[in-house]
Amino acid sequence: MPPKAAGKGGKEKKKIDQGNVLTATALKVTYLSSCKAMVQPPNAQLLAVLENAIEFGKSIEKLTFRDDELGAQGMRAVMDMLAGYSKLKNLCLWRCRLGNAGVAAICDYLRGSTDKWSKMSPLRLLEITCDYDPPLLEPFPPPPSTSAVEGAELQTAPIAPNAKPKEAWSAASQEKKVTIATPPPVDMGYDSPGAEQKNIKIDLDMLEQLGSTIGKQRIVLRVLVLDHNGMGDEGARLLCLGLRQSTSLQQLSLAYNNIGAHGATHIAPLLQPTTLCPLMALNLHGNYLGNEGLIAIAGSLPVTSTLQVMNLASNRIDSNLAVIRTFCECLVPNNTLVKVDLNFNHLNTDAIKELLPVIASKPNIIQFRIAPRIQKEIADELFTMLAERNKKKKGKGKGKGKKKK
Numbered sequence: 001m002p003p004k005a006a007g008k009g010g011k012e013k014k015k016i017d018q019g020n021v022l023t024a025t026a027l028k029v030t031y032l033s034s035c036k037a038m039v040q041p042p043n044a045q046l047l048a049v050l051e052n053a054i055e056f057g058k059s060i061e062k063l064t065f066r067d068d069e070l071g072a073q074g075m076r077a078v079m080d081m082l083a084g085y086s087k088l089k090n091l092c093l094w095r096c097r098l099g100n101a102g103v104a105a106i107c108d109y110l111r112g113s114t115d116k117w118s119k120m121s122p123l124r125l126l127e128i129t130c131d132y133d134p135p136l137l138e139p140f141p142p143p144p145s146t147s148a149v150e151g152a153e154l155q156t157a158p159i160a161p162n163a164k165p166k167e168a169w170s171a172a173s174q175e176k177k178v179t180i181a182t183p184p185p186v187d188m189g190y191d192s193p194g195a196e197q198k199n200i201k202i203d204l205d206m207l208e209q210l211g212s213t214i215g216k217q218r219i220v221l222r223v224l225v226l227d228h229n230g231m232g233d234e235g236a237r238l239l240c241l242g243l244r245q246s247t248s249l250q251q252l253s254l255a256y257n258n259i260g261a262h263g264a265t266h267i268a269p270l271l272q273p274t275t276l277c278p279l280m281a282l283n284l285h286g287n288y289l290g291n292e293g294l295i296a297i298a299g300s301l302p303v304t305s306t307l308q309v310m311n312l313a314s315n316r317i318d319s320n321l322a323v324i325r326t327f328c329e330c331l332v333p334n335n336t337l338v339k340v341d342l343n344f345n346h347l348n349t350d351a352i353k354e355l356l357p358v359i360a361s362k363p364n365i366i367q368f369r370i371a372p373r374i375q376k377e378i379a380d381e382l383f384t385m386l387a388e389r390n391k392k393k394k395g396k397g398k399g400k401g402k403k404k405k
Contacts, residue, residue, distance in 0.1 A: 016057035023085070024053035024060065031081040040073045062090040072101035079109040090125040098131050099201040107213040110221075126214075127225035132201045207235045211242025220248040227255040227283075233263035240266045244275040253283035255311075264293035271300035271307050281309035285341070289315040291323040298330035307336055313369070314344035319351040328358045339367040349374040356382060366390050 028050040035042045236259045270277045294317050366389045
């Protein structure tokens with residue numbers, strides 16, 4: 001039976017791009033060869049993406065890995081496969097345990113895009129989140145008795161990923177007593193700002209290399225996400241040394257990285273016109289900036305010409321009125337900020353009263369998040385003000401469509 005004609009009840013079958021099919025097939029062959037050479041099992045997630053691209057003739061523009069077992073060798077195989085491929089835009093890696101060698105493979109890929117193939121790097125978004133070994137003991141030891149924990153202060157201590165206890169589980173046949181030899185705790189620095197990082201898989205030298213790679217010419221990465229990696233103040237400093245040279249980076253997220261006030265002094269220059277970085281969004285949620293860190297970041301607000309979104313939520317910022325007034329003074333000359341997040345900090349009603357007149361004088365700010373622990377009248381005033389601004393903004397977009405005949 002002949003196919004139905006297009007446009008008369010029949011749907012024209014979309015043509016498969018044979019070029020994409022051939023490219024995806026070549027990528028799969030290269031990937032399997034690299035895995036075989038490295039004695040590395042192929043990643044099931046990636047194989048599914050490649051099969052889909054071969055079947056439907058699609059290009060691969062985004063790769064996402066949520067695989068604890070990908071590791072450095074697996075990342076090297078992926079990067080070998082992508083060598084010379086120009087259509088990948090987003091690369092997201094969540095808890096993949098890449099370590100230094102895995103991040104080095106990504107840096108080699110980025111540099112190779114410009115050095116070996118004389119092309120502009122295609123990657124626009126790079127996310128490496130939570131790349132460290134979680135502190136796990138298997139099997140888990142029995143919980144202590146109630147009397148042993150009364151009045152005690154809970155402290156968590158990560159365990160070295162490759163540590164081997166001298167005595168593992170040993171139980172007497174009749175009494176069933178268990179003896180556990182716990183490896184010495186290793187401080188990752190999550191309990192206090194500025195603590196030395198000893199058990200992170202991406203070390204300081206590699207963070208510096210990553211920053212300098214992104215800062216190279218013809219690397220057009222726009223979004224960098226390095227959340228939950230415990231880099232600390234020194235890691236932030238070394239990373240930002242290279243990022244200052246980037247002419248394309250627009251969004252930077254360093255949430256939950258144990259960055260204190262000292263680290264903030266090295267992040268703040270990214271917002272200044274003396275650097276090349278056109279940063280539009282900065283996310284430092286869940287760090288330890290405190291009041292000093294807030295002032296360090298705020299010092300760049302009068303001169304920045306690009307920053308639109310600033311997230312400083314959960315950073316131990318308190319209601320010191322002298323600090324809040326300094327922040328307000330820095331906010332007054334700024335005309336670029338659209339969204340500010342100071343939620344989950346210790347700002348009381350008096351601090352918000354200092355902020356309200358400044359926010360009222362800045363029509364460009366349409367979102368300003370704060371903790372709800374303030375007087376209801378003040379909270380309602382702020383909410384009403386911002387809601388009215390959002391309503392006006394949405395109203396401007398109406399009526400621009402084509403009129404129906």
